[in-house]
Amino acid sequence: MGSGASTQHHFAFQNAEKAFKAAALIQRWYRRYMARLEMRRHCTWSIFQSIEYAGQQDQVKLHNFFSYLVDHFTPSSHNERDFLNRMFTEERSPRDSEMENCRDYESIEVLDSYTGPRLSFPLLPDHATALVEAFRVKQRLHARYVLNLLYEARKHLVQLPNINRVSTCYSEEITVCGDLHGQLDDLIFIFYKNGLPSPERAYVFNGDFVDRGKDSVEILMVLFAFMLVYPKEFHLNRGNHEDHMVNLRYGFTKEVMHKYKTHGKKILKLLQDVFCWLPLATLVDEKVLILHGGVSDMTDLEFLAKLDRHKIVSTMRCKTRKEHKKQAEKGKANQTSSAGRPSPWFLPQSRSPPTSPLRPSSQKAHRAGRSSSVPCRVPLDPNELSHWARHSMDLELERCRQQAGFPVIKEKEEPLPLASEADPEAEGGPEPTQEAWRQVVDILWSDPMAQAGCKANTVRGGGCYFGPNVTERLLQKYNLQFLIRSHECKPEGYEFCHGRKVLTIFSASNYYEVGSNRGAYVKLGPALTPHIVQFQANKATHTLTMRQRISRVGESALRALHEKLFAHSSDLLVEFKKHDKDKTGLITLSDWAAAVESVLHLGLPWRMLRPQLVSSLTDNKLEYKSWLKNLAKEQFSHENIQSSLLEALYRNRSNLETIFRIIDSDHSGFISLDEFRQTWKLFSSHMNIDVTDDCICDLARSIDFNKDGHIDINEFLEAFRLVEQSCSKGYASDC
């Protein structure tokens, strides 16, 4: 009996021990699995961010390209002069007299067959609600109503101050939303979950309503409609994407022209003005400051409140009053130096001088640079560029000229004709002051950083990185509680930093890809304590587990990465060969990682990513030539075009698209063969791409599908799969 009991006891103990061990093993396995998942999530995020920022650095290349043209290209023919003039024609904010022309929307007829929403002014709350519903079922607003609404919106915006002051004693709660970027589903979801705007439910939308997503037009219509219906409770801030120059690059211009073929130009023109009239910031109860980007150590709210925000047509670049005077003085005098030379008005003005023209700063360099602060006050005047930078640029430009085969001009001709000199108006000139422009750029483009200090935001090319001390100083100076800003995508849709004094709020869920991130909005009650609400506006993602969400995002990120790798095939081959001195055709994975990073400068964890990028190994080594070939096979199928040319096109596609759209200044969607050839010739020589003249002609001719001497921009980009397939599917053509 006794022994039986102890044997039972023994078994029981053994079983308990086994169960314990089994449970421990399962837990260990599961935790390891989750850790790897977490790692993958971070890697994926890094991929998206680094590719996005690398794209922004394309702007630097574009800037250098046009600097080259401005400085050294002397048009040898009337055509060339016209062609370049189109790129450099100054644009200024339209005068009031010109705005009157926009009333001619009244002459636009709306046919009886039109079944979309109809608007009448003054707008009533029901109209605004009906508009949301109409868009939800994918209807489209007629151009006439679009123009009418924009016209009315402009009238309202003109009356608003630069810094909108809002009080919570009138409405019970105030909800602040961040970037929407054309994602109508998110806006509809917010209204569904949080409630439509009303006198009791105030809203602030913190900029970046447009670009990237496919329903930017509809979002604007809804936002402006509610703004007109509830002027005291519904507020909009300008974001860096409320800017016609940024729109050229990031899709809004394209969307408008697709949806409104007949009246698109007019709409864009009016929008350009409406954007300039958007307020720059909103202040709640004198305590919470809401603006799109951030602040700098020079941010002066009183100055911002007084400046003429309408003069800041685009934060990308504009001629400011100081420079204009300089130019008038130097005018015909000195042709060689680029002092006072106009920079194309549409390019971003980086705060720091370009270090190496063709090399975008890598994330690693950017990270390394954080330890040393660079003062924000870097002069914009090209005169003050370092000698080294000038000299190396000169050499490079000379080489490009020769390569491009342009005739050497013996005598210096007149400088490129500037646009009509702006006649000084009573308000002291149509251009903003340098200080005004800089203050606005700072609040629209800056990002917070963890380190103390304030330094130039070289990644974005505008604004700065501001540290906790900058925030603290600003809050104290103006007696504020905290700052709400947007501008950056966050995985959870929001993020606190600077000791919870800065809140980033981002409302475009699934921004990079379905499942990539949540969106969020923040509610401020009477005590102004923030209450965050998160969401993800895609039914599918709710049923997916984290595991599945991450894997889907991962695939998309990897595809983007494959493409980038392909776009640098030639450079990669050169690098790989350096690691293969014995010409075995194989390299170690360690060498592979080092080579890839030295070419792409993305600062990514290549060893982590290796299993997804390299599938087969020989003896633990990589056969790099066949690997590169496989990359090419994945991308496209245009055997008749020289492969290095295609690679070059891929690498520079966003710049190319931007350049094309700039050349197509009347937004017709077409450029002539000649213009295409000229552009490509100039650009490729600058970018050191080796193509023969014949090749360019062949390329141009093969794209001119109907042989009428014109190239449809979109077809060109489509033909080389330079445009995301989803974008072109998203629009249907219209009036």
Added chain:
Amino acid sequence: MADDRSREGTETAVAEFHKKIKEAFEVFDHESNNTVDVEEEEPTGYIRFEKFLPVMTEVLLERRYRPIPEDILLRAFEVLDPAKRGFLSKEELIKYMTEEGEPFSQEEMEEMLSAAVDPESNSIHFKDYITMMVIDEN
């Protein structure tokens, strides 16, 4: 001689480990200051890279956290299912994971259940579950 070679082998291995560890560390080092926060929103502690590197190198050299083979994992589940039904009820899994071994937090438990539980039977068919997770990883 053999010693030398094995030492060299270890040195190369260590060098490779160092590169890998550094890369992994940097993924989580958001501010690029060689520190990783322990808690995301309210940092309660930091890990400095200089301390992390030697510890992790040891772990990798000793192969302490090797992946667990599928069949061993299956056997572990089977131990918890002595009646050999081929599944565990939701309550049973919760009990084991939160009371035995190194107990799960509530968050961990919920996340595991979200993928593991078959909603119709409210149980975990562990063989299928393992297969699913393994495919996903690869």
